[in-house]
Amino acid sequence: AISKQEDPDMYLRVVERRPDGIVVRGAKAHQTGICNSHEVLVMPTMAMKPDEKDYAVSFSVPTNTDGIIMILGRQSCDTRKSEEGADIDVGNYNFGGVEALVIFDDVFVPNDRIFLNGETEFAGMLVERFAGYHRQSYGGCKTGVGDVLIGATALAADYNGTSKVSHIKDKLIEMTHLNETLYACGIACSAEGHKTESGNYIVDLLLANVCKQNVTRFPYEIVRLAEDIAGGLMVTMPAEKDFRDPITGPYLEKYLKGVASVTTENRMRILRLIENLALGTAAVGYRTESMHGAGSPQAQRIMIARQSNIAHKKALAKVIARIKE
Ligand SMILES: Cc1cc2nc3c(=O)[nH]c(=O)nc-3n(C[C@H](O)[C@H](O)[C@H](O)COP(=O)(O)OP(=O)(O)OC[C@H]3O[C@@H](n4cnc5c(N)ncnc54)[C@H](O)[C@@H]3O)c2cc1C
Incomplete structure (x- = not known):
């Protein structure tokens, strides 16, 4: 139980209650885009027991509030991407970002910014609904x-000269099929949503969890097919600096060329983009965030078990099998 932890700060908690607000201490790991966000929204990540009141806390404060410290996460190949003059080597020039470990070192939260403060009975529902959304x-996001x-993979096939090969065409169809299945799940859980008593809408929780469970799987297969089609050069390619170098550049220009009609530079650009998407983090990439973001696969399986209404399914089977009791 969190209240029995050796270090009580290992789960964010209220350390002081004042008439005008609360003081909180703890940390939130993995915060995507936090250093370019105006506000940080904090909430529990699990159901709470009655003696865990100090941990049942939800609030929002500006990210520059006193006591908030951000320690940036590092990403694969980030020094190469941040080198002066890097363009091709950045992989995704239009969009980049980072996660951070965010520490709340005795941060004051005024009363009007607190959403949950000790009401342990609502922590579970808050998590379940937030996770559903x-x-x-x-x-949508991962699609x-x-x-x-x-x-990018279809372009890599064009530039490699393989786009007319039947297994390449079929693999692009498979990637599309998997991707659109994820999209269909996103649409389905939204369309099947319902209005709550307060007037808000909530998604269908079973379908939302099925959606995310698929997201923990299909992107891995999509990336596998992308890497298959792109070829090994997406990870063995020399640096942009070598490409611009007067001695090594001409060799790369000559020997890294794919089809004659496409420049070597454009081929390099698309392979770096695939590398970036396949191997990056949430802020730029795809895989590990698909696995863990909004909860690891087992968290969805728990929700699927809760929502699956097996009793109803058994009743249907009994009717058709003509079982009376
Ligand atoms: C790229 C990325 C971006 C993210 N962005 C954000 C963000 O912006 N904001 C945010 O709040 N969070 C964010 N997250 C956090 C995300 O919600 C967590 O990573 C996720 O909930 C898994 O938690 P964990 O990483 O601590 O892994 P763990 O909980 O350590 O899970 C590792 C494994 O242990 C298992 N496990 C853990 N505890 C138990 C248990 N009690 N019983 C049985 N099995 C268990 C899990 O099922 C899993 O298989 C992000 C994560 C990633 C990877």
């Missing part, structure tokens, strides 16, 4: 990344 959003990856 977040798992729904993956049916968008998938669209770009499929496009």
Whole structure:
């Protein structure tokens, strides 16, 4: 139980209650885009027991509030990408970002910014509903990344000269099929949503969890097919600096060329983009965030078990099998 932890700060908690607000201490790992966000929204990540009141806390404060410290996460090949003059080597020039470990070192939260403060009975419901929306959003978010990856892979095939080969065409169809299945799940859990008593809408929780469970799997297969089609050069390619170098550049220009009609530079650009999408983090990439973002696969399986209504399914089978009791 969190209240029995050796170090009580290992789960964010209230350390002081004042008439005008609370003081919180703890940390939130993995925060995507936090250093370019105006506000940080904090909430529990699990159901709470009655003696865990100090941990049942939800609030929002500006990210420059006193006591908030951000320690940036590092990403694969980030020194290569941040080298002066890097362009091709950045992989995704239009969009980059980072995660950070965010520390709340005795941060004051005024009363009007607190959403949950000791009401342990609501922590579980808050997590379940938030996770439902977040798992729904993956049916759009990761499908968008998938669209770009499929496009980049199709271009790589064009530039490699393999786009007319039957297994390459079929693999692009498979990537599209998997990606659109994720999209269909996102649409389905939204369309099957319902109005709550307060007037808000909530997604269908079973379908949202099915959506995210698929997201923990299909992007891995989509990336596998992208890497298959792109070829090994997407990870063995020399640096942009070598490409611009007067001695090594001409060799790369000559020997890294694919089809005659496409420049070596454009081929390098598309392979770096595939590398970026396949191996990056949430802020730029695809895979590990698909696995863990909005909860690891087992978290969805718990929700699927809760929502699956096996009793109803058994009743249907009994009717058809003509079983009376
Ligand atoms: C790229 C990326 C971006 C993210 N962005 C954000 C963000 O912006 N904001 C945010 O709040 N979070 C964010 N997350 C966090 C995400 O929600 C967590 O990574 C996820 O919930 C898994 O938690 P964990 O990483 O601590 O892994 P763990 O919980 O350590 O999971 C590792 C493994 O242990 C298993 N496990 C853990 N605990 C138990 C248990 N009690 N019983 C049985 N099995 C268990 C899990 O099922 C899993 O298989 C991000 C994560 C990633 C990877």
